[in-house]
Amino acid sequence: MGRHLSELQQARLKFKPELPAILRLKPAMIKPGMGRATEAISDRDTVKKMFPKTYGKPVVVFTNGKNPGFNKGPVKVAVVLSGGQAPGGHNVIAGLFDGLKKANPKNKLIGFLGGPSGILENKWKEITAHLIDCYRNTGGFDIIQSGRTKIETPEQFKMSKKTLVENAIDALVVVGGDDSNTNAALLAEYLLDEGTGISVIGVPKTIDGDLKNAQIETSFGFDTATKIYSELVGNICRDVNSARKYWHFIRLMGRSASHITLEAGFKTQPNIVLIGEEVKQKNLTLAQVVDSIAAVIAKRADMGKNFGVVLVPEGLIEFIPEMNRLISALNDVIADNENELNAMKSVVDKKNFVYKALEPALSKLMESLPDGIESQLMLDRDPHGNVQVSQIETEKLLVDMLSKRLAEMKKEGAYTGKFSAITHFFGYEGRCGAPSNFDSNYCYALGYNAVMLALNKMTGYISSVRNLADKPVKWLAGGIPLTMMMNIERRKGKEKPVIQKALVGLDGKPFKQFVKMREGWALSESYVFPGPIQYYGPEDVKDMTTKTLAFEQGKRHSGVKKCRKGCKK
Numbered sequence: 001m002g003r004h005l006s007e008l009q010q011a012r013l014k015f016k017p018e019l020p021a022i023l024r025l026k027p028a029m030i031k032p033g034m035g036r037a038t039e040a041i042s043d044r045d046t047v048k049k050m051f052p053k054t055y056g057k058p059v060v061v062f063t064n065g066k067n068p069g070f071n072k073g074p075v076k077v078a079v080v081l082s083g084g085q086a087p088g089g090h091n092v093i094a095g096l097f098d099g100l101k102k103a104n105p106k107n108k109l110i111g112f113l114g115g116p117s118g119i120l121e122n123k124w125k126e127i128t129a130h131l132i133d134c135y136r137n138t139g140g141f142d143i144i145q146s147g148r149t150k151i152e153t154p155e156q157f158k159m160s161k162k163t164l165v166e167n168a169i170d171a172l173v174v175v176g177g178d179d180s181n182t183n184a185a186l187l188a189e190y191l192l193d194e195g196t197g198i199s200v201i202g203v204p205k206t207i208d209g210d211l212k213n214a215q216i217e218t219s220f221g222f223d224t225a226t227k228i229y230s231e232l233v234g235n236i237c238r239d240v241n242s243a244r245k246y247w248h249f250i251r252l253m254g255r256s257a258s259h260i261t262l263e264a265g266f267k268t269q270p271n272i273v274l275i276g277e278e279v280k281q282k283n284l285t286l287a288q289v290v291d292s293i294a295a296v297i298a299k300r301a302d303m304g305k306n307f308g309v310v311l312v313p314e315g316l317i318e319f320i321p322e323m324n325r326l327i328s329a330l331n332d333v334i335a336d337n338e339n340e341l342n343a344m345k346s347v348v349d350k351k352n353f354v355y356k357a358l359e360p361a362l363s364k365l366m367e368s369l370p371d372g373i374e375s376q377l378m379l380d381r382d383p384h385g386n387v388q389v390s391q392i393e394t395e396k397l398l399v400d401m402l403s404k405r406l407a408e409m410k411k412e413g414a415y416t417g418k419f420s421a422i423t424h425f426f427g428y429e430g431r432c433g434a435p436s437n438f439d440s441n442y443c444y445a446l447g448y449n450a451v452m453l454a455l456n457k458m459t460g461y462i463s464s465v466r467n468l469a470d471k472p473v474k475w476l477a478g479g480i481p482l483t484m485m486m487n488i489e490r491r492k493g494k495e496k497p498v499i500q501k502a503l504v505g506l507d508g509k510p511f512k513q514f515v516k517m518r519e520g521w522a523l524s525e526s527y528v529f530p531g532p533i534q535y536y537g538p539e540d541v542k543d544m545t546t547k548t549l550a551f552e553q554g555k556r557h558s559g560v561k562k563c564r565k566g567c568k569k
């Protein structure tokens with residue numbers, strides 16, 4: 001049966017993403033300008049030892065000029081989508097496809113199926129003109145699906161090489177977050193060392209917004225996902241302001257980093273926005289976090305306002321030092337006793353086993369948590385060894401603790417209000433939405449640009465498109481050596497080279513801006529209702545970027561203005 005398409009889907013299929021001016025030239029006129037040799041961000045000698053062949057490559061910026069050296073083909077490129085979905089993935093593939101065909105109509109693109117495991121199992125399909133035309137500007141990764149398999153062992157590298165060589169692949173494009181791009185760098189080094197001549201190029205993907213640095217301005221998907229969450233949060237703010245009887249606790253996805261929560265905070269101006277990185281820096285205990293929220297609830301109650309909205313980043317739990325210690329200790333207990341724990345049928349047996357294995361203070365902390373949270377903390381870790389924060393209902397934990405704390409405060413005469421709370425988790429809702437115009441353009445440019453890097457035989461690079469707060473035509477394109485973004489971190493008990501995750505910087509412009517604004521939000525109803533993503537209409541509505549990017553790049557952020565008619569919301 002054929003697909004049924006809504007009117008908007010039909011219109012989006014026809015949307016033509018805008019390329020940066022440099023990528024509009026013929027491939028033979030896109031010349032790679034090479035900068036100076038680069039260094040890793042820290043632990044330089046160790047990273048250099050681990051990447052003898054790819055370390056220190058120069059930054060590449062494409063410029064207008066004759067480039068007789070580009071690979072005229074025909075070439076065969078493979079793409080793999082790795083990790084969580086992010087809006088715009090299909091446009092990366094569309095950009096790859098169109099870039100390849102523009103360079104030589106005989107060039108081919110294949111997609112490995114189901115994430116990196118598709119490479120190991122040699123499962124792929126050809127991306128044809130017909131197929132890609134069904135997916136242009138659509139959300140999701142369903143064209144080839146994604147997966148979280150990690151390619152990291154010597155056997156897996158060997159299997160990857162076998163698949164790539166057997167299929168006569170000239171370049172592999174890995175679309176992923178910090179961990180997947182770290183693995184792309186390792187694969188690039190391995191394939192070079194093996195003399196295969198196969199390039200590996202990364203593309204920065206993740207809604208979490210934590211794959212960014214001096215060279216990568218934002219990862220794709222962050223723009224659309226935060227617009228979707230902000231619409232939902234804004235709707236709740238309006239509901240709160242209408243009914244005036246509930247406190248809404250909204251947990252937002254984003255893994256460790258609080259970028260999504262901060263951005264949704266800017267867009268909607270709720271009463272409380274918790275930032276995990278700040279909680280960590282202030283070394284706050286869970287009880288102190290609860291106290292700080294209770295203080296605002298009590299103040300609002302004194303003003304007759306028994307309602308409000310609180311944003312909670314999903315990674316908050318890991319940033320509370322005592323919880324972090326508990327999670328790390330649990331990681332070890334679970335890893336060391338995997339078989340024994342798996343053999344236990346009852347949750348109670350598992351919990352009792354864990355209580356005994358933990359040091360007494362942590363065991364006590366664990367026992368003090370609500371049952372549901374205890375079980376969620378013990379769930380399987382992801383393939384990178386991370387606790388799955390998306391499964392831990394921190395918002396419910398906070399409400400549970402707040403109910404108790406406010407009851408105590410009532411007895412002490414410090415609280416006179418009524419606390420009725422509703423919890424939400426917005427996560428999967430935002431990952432596969434139809435990409436905003438920004439993400440449609442950005443992803444298409446990232447894919448197209450990745451082809452240009454591959455045709456210039458670059459390897460160990462991440463596709464880089466910059467100057468993103470400006471119009472797409474003014475964007476800059478090139479490549480950043482993956483080793484330039486690395487440092488050494490301890491993972492699963494071993495020193496490993498990894499791309500550094502970008503958390504919310506407390507000395508960064510967005511956070512400083514937030515600190516100036518948040519007090520005003522706490523006691524008032526200065527809510528903003530951003531509404532749904534607009535794909536058509538006035539430029540400043542349909543093409544706006546994130547507030548985070550605008551603040552970071554020192555641009556005046558569009559959007560939130562006082563109503564000139566002085567409307568009282």
Ligand code: FBP
Pocket residue numbers: 082083084085086177205206207208253254255314389390431
């Ligand atoms: P990536 O880091 O792979 O981009 O994943 C993003 C994310 O959506 C996180 O925000 C979230 O914690 C996690 O994936 C959820 O993972 P899963 O899809 O495996 O449940």
